[in-house]
Amino acid sequence: MIRKLIEFYRDPEYFTNIRKIALPIIAQQFMFSALNMAGVVFVGQKGETAVAAVGLANQLAFLLNLVHFGIVSGAAMFTAQFWGRRDIPNLRRVLGLCLFLAVSVSLIFLALSQFMPAGILRIYSNDPAVIELGTNYIRIFSWTFIFLAVTFSYAFVMRSTGDVKTPTFISVGALALSTFLSYSLIFGKFGLPEMGIEGVATATLIARALECLTLLAIVYTRAESPVAANLRDLTSINRGFLGKVFHSMYPVILNELFWSLGITTYNAIYGHISTDAIATINIIGAVEQVASVIFIGISNATSVLVGNRIGAGEEHEAYLYAGRSLGLGFAGGILIGLILQLVKAPVLSLFNVSPEVIENASRVMIIVSLFIAVRINNMTIVVGILRAGGDTRFSLFLDGIIIWLVGVPMAALGAFVFHLPVYFVYLCAMSEELAKWLIGINRYFSRKWINNLAAQVEGI
DSSP, rough: OOHHHHHTTTOOHHHHHHHHHHHHHHHHHHHHHHHHHHHHHHHTTTTTHHHHHHHHHHHHHHEEEEHHHHHHHHHHHHHHHHHHHHHHHHHHHHHHHHHHHHHHHHHHHHHHHOOOOOHHHTTTOHHHHHHHHHHHHHHTTHHHHHHHHHHHHHHHHHHHHTOOOHHHHHHHHHHHHHHHHHHHHHTTOOOOOOOOOHHHHHHHHHHHHHHHHHHHHHHHHHHHTOOOOHHHHHOOOOOOHHHHHHHHHHHHHHHHHHHHHHHHHHHHHHHHHOHHHHHHHHHHHHHHHTTTHHHHHHHHHHHHHHHHHHHHOOOHHHHHHHHHHHHHHHHHHHHHHEEEEHHHHHHHHHHOHHHHHHHHHHHHHHHHHHHHHHHHHHIIIIIIIIIITHHHHHHHHIIIIIIIIIIIIHHHHHIISSSSOOHHHHHTTTTHHHHHHHHHHHHHTTTTTTOHHHHHHTOO
């Protein structure tokens, strides 16, 4: 058994390719997660009401980000395979479709945020103080949505072509600027006005705008960039091409929409337990982001490599690459779970919240540690394997439907029927992850997820 395992991982090309693509993504995700956690710590100095207000106000942004992720990762299924064939015209046509969809959805979310922010927040909380703070925050923050649509689209297609470093460096710079400005505007430092949590929204808007403009400037001044598409490249989409591409993309978009609605329903459930409960979940979410950064990188790298291999006709290699990533993710998740238990006390002490919130967060952290290996594998299965292989309908079922069949009903029962504390409600929600893992692993071994999408649209 051990000999077979050693033989399975004795492939230097796999580790070279994973390292090349994953390390910049890991660096970006680490900076993003660390700076996001710093932002939560800054807001946490204003108390649990401020933490809850920002967390709930960000729910609309969370929904939009995941719809964006569905659009761009759906597009990336094709762009990775087109890049494997060096088919630049079709790669740029997919980028055009991606931009159109992402910007259109952003405009809808922007309108909702400007005209009915309080109504949105009442879905998640009945606390008037939380709603008032969150309304002011979201009206400023929502202007970032347009910039994010453009940045997401270009960055993901660039990653599909192997250019991970450029969007990573730009994104990390923007996040660093956002964190500095957030600190300065929350507390009125360095001659800037003291704006409280509205300072976080203002800082994010400035940083996102500069990030988008910088990325576009670099793309269109770089010689022969595969994503430097002109207007004709972006819009030369005929009905046959649109039908083939969108047929595979729309389940991914629905997948992210249904899943994100499920996650935001979890947060509505936690918010209606108490303000302390949603503050607990927001703190844990920031910590868990930092804990998962390595595996977000591996999952995204797996998606690119598996897509490239399938596009090049090397289906068995794609299967092996996917399996190696699953093994690394599960073993790494167990290690991360142990580390979380060792560091949870000093980490939670950073937040200036009530002892009840700290106690609840400590108990939720135990559950996170127990399930993080399974959650990492689920992320790899959905993002790195099923989508890269074009198995989007099964991915929709696994990630977008099971949450509603298992996780949401269990969490609602725990909160509103049995009136359990937040940490037990969180454990009820984890039933979804276990169900997804058992079904997803079986799908990987079946090989039914391998589909050559690039070959299907060739010549259209």
